[in-house]
């Protein structure tokens with residue numbers, strides 16, 4: 001087996017972010033998690049950095065390095081989503097004060113440092129929230145852009161359009177300027193939009209399989225997913241809510257269960273009505289340069305089998 005792929009997870013936990021972190025921690029043969037950087041998103045930074053540590057402790061991995069990054073989007077006031085994730089951002093299981101430390105270094109500096117000190121083309125950035133940390137790192141240290149292997153990100157939408165506004169997906173809407181910097185940077189991007197994640201539904205039977213693992217991580221994750229789906233089940237009228245963020249990690253482990261198209265993606269920054277929209281040239285009607293692999297389809301059952309199996313290893 002090849003060496004595990006080196007990754008940084010940049011995140012705003014969030015129950016679905018928690019599933020992503022657990023999936024990565026349960027997959028040490030494929031993934032070497034260098035650190036977790038947190039950002040303001042679903043809830044303020046003070047909570048996302050705490051939540052990331054809680055998730056690592058649920059997973060039995062207090063050794064993971066967790067960093068706090070940017071407290072607010074580049075140019076706009078923060079927008080949060082407690083109405084989806086609950087007041088803590090991680091509602092569902094009984095939460096606790098984590099005992100593992102928060103690293104002293106700022107998350108943005110950790111991203112810069114890691115890319116500079118590892119061989120170029122070996123570190124993948126996995127973004128599960130607004131892209132403020134990565135964009136800030138690119139702005140402060142443009143030399144690192146060419147050193148990134150790939151940015152694999154959850155965000156945006158095209159056919160499904162918006163979840164926070166009629167036109168925009170949450171992660172991009174919260175910090176559209178940051179997303180714009182990353183999409184224009186020339187870095188290779190793999191994008192998991194709502195078009196894909198809305199096919200990954202937390203059906204009852206799937207969540208119960210995770211609960212039946214009986215482990216601390218499995219039960220905590222099932223409690224989180226039960227809470228998380230409430231809002232979406234009501235909103236979409238579906239059986240189970242979409243599980244967004246762990247698709248990023250699953251792609252690194254089993255890319256063969258995904259399919260999509262290499263397209264140009266631009267971020268809307270000016271219009272009040274469609275701010276943060278990801279304008280995907282899916283039909284290739286422009287000559288704009290292709291800058292992202294936009295995923296659209298997934299074998300959802302294979303994804304849940306993988307998630308369950310890997311959380312079972314924690």
Ligand code: BDR
Pocket residue numbers: 014015016017042081084128129154163169170171244245
């Ligand atoms: C994204 O927004 C957040 O609420 C989720 O954690 C996910 O990253 C989905 O739009």
Ligand code: CA
Pocket residue numbers: 011012013014016017041042128129245
């Ligand atoms: Ca997230």
